[in-house]
Amino acid sequence: MADQAQTLGNHRRWIPAFHFFTLPVLLINVVLVVVNFVRDPRLASGWAVLVALALLIGIVLSRNMPLRAQDRIIRLEERVRFERLLPADLRGRIGELTADQFIGLRFAPDDEVPELTRRVLGGELKTRADIKRAIRSWRPDHLRV
Secondary structure: OOOOOOOOOOOOOOOHHHHHHHHHHHHHHHHHHHHHHHHOOOHHHHHHHHHHHHHHHHHHHHHHHHHHHHHHHHHHHHHHHHHHHOOHHHHOOHHHOOHHHHHHHOOOOHHHHHHHHHHHHOOOOOOHHHHHHHOOOOOOOOOOO
């Protein structure tokens, strides 16, 4: 994606092997072993249900944990960036921004940060999606997990 301009419409990161193969296979597996357990409720088929659920949960968590760490890093990076970009009246309010708001604002170019931050702190832009839609000139982030 680094060679394609990143926009609101295409910024989500899809990992085909994970999103379109691994997750569907694990979900289908859970359904199949649950059906098998319902048809034949024995210890072995019950254990298969537990293992299938553990695999699904483990794989999903193994994807979500790095995303959570990435969100913390984004929050730190944006705090540092905002210290440099915001006027004094907004700089003192950086601590009022939520992690979700920082994550939305990270796509704003430097010249749009003060106005968008003012709108966020004023309650006009409430969600990450609201913030992203309000960005006029997208600042890409190609290093996401």
